[in-house]
Amino acid sequence: xxxxxxxxxxxxxxxxxxxxxxxxxxxxxxxxxxxxxxxxxxxxxxxxxxxxxxxxxxxxxxxxxxxxxxxxxxxxxxxxxxxxxxxxxxxxxxxxxxxxxxxxxxxxxxxxxxxxxxxxxxxxxxxxxxxxxxxxxxxxxxxxxxxxxxxxxxxxxxxxxxxxxxxxxxxxxxxxxxxxxxxxxxxxxxxxxxxxxxxxxxxxxxxxxxxxxxxxxxxxxxxxxxxxxxxxxxxxxxxxxxxxxxxxxxxxxxxxxxxxxxxxxxxxxxxxxxxxxxxxxxxxxxxxxxxx
Ligand code: AMP
Ligand code: ZN
Ligand code: FE
Ligand code: FE
Numbered sequence: 610x611x612x613x614x615x616x617x618x619x620x621x622x623x624x625x626x627x628x629x630x631x632x633x634x635x636x637x638x639x640x641x642x643x644x645x646x647x648x649x650x651x652x653x654x655x656x657x658x659x660x661x662x663x664x665x666x667x668x669x670x671x672x673x674x675x676x677x678x679x680x681x682x683x684x685x686x687x688x689x690x691x692x693x694x695x696x697x698x699x700x701x702x703x704x705x706x707x708x709x710x711x712x713x714x715x716x717x718x719x720x721x722x723x724x725x726x727x728x729x730x731x732x733x734x735x736x737x738x739x740x741x742x743x744x745x746x747x748x749x750x751x752x753x754x755x756x757x758x759x760x761x762x763x764x765x766x767x768x769x770x771x772x773x774x775x776x777x778x779x780x781x782x783x784x785x786x787x788x789x790x791x792x793x794x795x796x797x798x799x800x801x802x803x804x805x806x807x808x809x810x811x812x813x814x815x816x817x818x819x820x821x822x823x824x825x826x827x828x829x830x831x832x833x834x835x836x837x838x839x840x841x842x843x844x845x846x847x848x849x850x851x852x853x854x855x856x857x858x859x860x861x862x863x864x865x866x867x868x869x870x871x872x873x874x875x876x877x878x879x880x881x882x883x884x885x886x887x888x889x890x891x892x893x894x895x896x897x898x899x900x901x
Pocket of ligand 3: 672683798799
């Protein structure tokens with residue numbers, strides 16, 4: 610079984626349509642795919658149609674931008690009722706923060722004599738509600754100022770770079786609760802990614818488990834071998850589900866090919882059991898796994 614539980618489509622900042630993403634998953638021989646666009650379920654319907662057509666097992670999820678102790682944390686939410694009003698309200702706030710940040714970033718770029726319009730960004734993003742820095746990066750590529758997204762982050766958009774602008778993110782603990790109330794389960798995405806810091810550590814993860822966290826993504830390209838080993842042992846000690854995923858973004862992120870990291874069948878089954886229990890407790894109409 611090859612199970613990839615974290616991928617993006619053009620419903621956020623991936624470069625493939627949901628249909629293309631599902632087709633690609635079949636082509637590379639995945640058995641299970643989760644679509645987890647940033648802060649939106651907008652890609653779910655198209656992905657579901659294609660998964661049914663091609664006979665691929667599909668998990669519907671999203672990657673929610675949250676903040677904990679002042680630091681950004683990405684929270685993967687699997688199988689929540691996407692119509693649960695308090696969750697929708699929080700997602701709307703995050704999407705609004707994404708939208709309102711764009712003109713500020715463009716002003717910063719203008720200050721460096723780089724002329725990009727709102728319309729350029731809209732064209733790059735294909736009109737998604739989850740506008741992100743990758744779309745501004747694509748506009749910079751289209752203008753010929755950089756050769757790819759990575760260079761755009763390194764020179765302009767990454768933390769500490771001149772066009773970097775902060776945006777609203779949802780409080781982590783509240784979001785874990787909202788996902789649970791919506792009948793879904795939460796997994797922290799690349800907990801020790803990028804910063805390279807071993808935070809959140811064992812004590813913090815134990816506290817988050819008490820708040821309803823179900824798992825942590827251990828096998829991710831942002832984690833080196835030592836981080837994976839240590840994080841896996843902490844997760845096992847705490848009886849948290851361990852996942853592995855590509856965080857695929859189409860051609861938008863190098864080294865994140867579909868299936869580059871995978872989740873074990875046992876951890877996947879456990880995650881689905883927790884989701885079924887959360888769904889039953891919530892009394893919400895939650896999406897089911899799409900099965901061939
Ligand atoms: P934002 O959602 O606007 O905060 O942008 C962050 C997103 O940009 C992350 O979720 C990644 O998908 C993507 N990203 C971050 N760094 C890079 C990079 N160096 N190259 C390509 N994409 C990146
Ligand atoms: Zn992304
Ligand atoms: Fe992420
Ligand atoms: Fe992601």
